Structure formats: structure tokens, C-alpha cells
Amino acid sequence: MKNTPETLPNEQAQAARFQQARDARNAATAQDYVELISDLIATEGEARSVDVAKRLGVSHATVVKTVNRLQKEGLIITKPYRGLFLTDMGENLATESRHRHQVVANLLMALGVDEETAQTDAEGIEHHIGAKTLAAFELILKKLSEGEAS
Amino acid sequence: MKNTPETLPNEQAQAARFQQARDARNAATAQDYVELISDLIATEGEARSVDVAKRLGVSHATVVKTVNRLQKEGLIITKPYRGLFLTDMGENLATESRHRHQVVANLLMALGVDEETAQTDAEGIEHHIGAKTLAAFELILKKLSEGEAS
């Protein structure tokens, strides 16, 4: 079970990788919120913070605080007692995030992972998929769907 | 570009997914530290906090603080001016994390992603790969390496 490398990557390169992972972690919250709000509006007609809290599995106080921040950042609009809405920027981010999520989940399932596991792991993975990796995933899925007479 | 779902997942199920993603995020730091310390010891003979800081791309003060926490958690041992060491628990976590990292990076490359991108994205993705998904990835890689006369 010895799997240590013989050499390490270049110092700056490695630091850049970790930095990118940290950036992705920090961006994840905003993506989760706008994606969920967009989904709630699409399926339920409205997105109330109570429902966001329930679906994220956090307290409503946490949601209120985070929503306030995302509102300042220009992603969300709140109409008190009338639910949460997305700005154009928020809607664009939601669409993009949802797409990444779907691609990741579909790829995992194509690789033999069951749906529930795929959905769960995709929830974390999606935030760390760069443009190149996303393109590679899409290409694989396209190939598989074309040659689906396997 | 409308990709909204018609229905939402079950509320509890969705909350559990987000919770798991948050748990993975929280565990990521410890994994990054022990993995890097283990790699440094293997390749350089020692792991000093200065080098950990440089390779993570954070300040040394941040490393000191985090190392103190991980020491309390029983993963790391510090011998001042003699570098950082891993407990058995830390070594086990490092081995496991490194393995996951390698599997993820190899799979990305097998799917057509270039090495640098694979390494970067793997740095974030690895923390969100559950046992089932890891097994699926390993199976794919095994199949590919067996039928490598493609």
C-alpha cells in the first residue's frame, strides 16, 4: 500500500492548484443557492427561504444571512414575504451550475454509478469541474448517446 | 438554454446530499495536509511547515494554526525545528487520500483531459468521491488497462 510519488510537482504549480480548489470551494455556496432557488421557482412557482433552508439542510437564520450577502453581490433579489428571485446574473449562474451538475451526474451514471450516489457525489464534484474537463465529459456523453446501440 | 427540472428530489434526500458535500469540504483540509506532508517526507526526506505553506499557497501562520488543530486531532506530530510527522492515523489518511487523488486524476486523463487540468481538477474532486464512485472509477481504469491494445 505504498503509493508515494518519486517527485513532487513544481512548487508554484502545486500552489496554484490548491488555490483553485479553494476558490471553487468559496464559489460553491453561491452556486448552490442560485441553482436551488432557480429549481424551486421552476417547479414550485416560488422560492421561499424556509424551503431553501429545508432543502439545504441548514437553519433559516443561515439562509437569511447568506441570502443577504448574495443580494449584495447582485445574484439574488428578495421581496420580503414574497420569496426569493434571481437577477439575470444569478439566473445565468444557475443555468450554468445546473448544467455542470447534470453533466457530472450523467457521466457518473454512465460509468456505472447508481443514481443516488451520482447525485450525491455530483453535488460536491460539480464545483471543481473546469471548462476543459466539462468539455471532455460532454464529449464522452455525446459519444455514448450516439453509439447507444451497444 | 432552459434546463430546469420538472420535479425536485425528496426534501430530506436533497438535504442529506448537501450535508455530505459540506462534510467533505470540512474534511478536505486535513486530507490535503496529511497528503502533502506524506509526499514531502517521501520525496524530500522531511516536511517543514515553510514548505507546506509554499506548496499550499498560504501563509506560514495559517499552516501553524492548522497544524496545531490537526495535531490535537491526532493526525500530525510536530517536532519543532525538526519538521512535521504523521501519526499512524495520519499516514493511513494520507495513503487513502493519495490513492483517491491518483484514481481521479488517472480517470480524467483516460477521459481525454490533459495532465495539468486533470491534476488541478482532481485536487478539488477527490474530496467528494465516495466509496462507490471510487470503485466504479477503479473498475473503468482496470478495464482500460487490460484492453490497452486498442
Add this chain to the structure above:
DNA sequence: TGTAAATTATAGCCAAGGCTGTAAAATAAA
């Protein structure tokens, strides 16, 4: 209409993980 329930907001707390700046200790070099 008036009251109960639901929803939203606020206050205050905590831990993690960043940072800068300063101090101390050990090592290396003059």
C-alpha cells in the same frame, strides 16, 4: 376583526481558515 400560525429578520455566539505583523528560537555563517 382578532388571534394563531407561518415566515422572515435580528442578535449574538462559535469554529475554520485566511491574513499581517511581531517576536522568539534555532541554525548557519562570519
Add this chain to the structure above:
DNA sequence: TTTATTTTACAGCCTTGGCTATAATTTACA
């Protein structure tokens, strides 16, 4: 041996993202 450099440690600050408890507001119902 003294001095300079490197390494480590510490103090104090910030933001994010959690929490509970309490308050305020709105909606819904009796």
C-alpha cells in the same frame, strides 16, 4: 562566538458559514 538568516510561534484581525434564541411581520383562519 557573535551575528545574520531561517524557521517557527503568537497575537490580533477578517470573512464565511454554521448555530440558537428572540423578535417582528405577514398571512390565514376562526
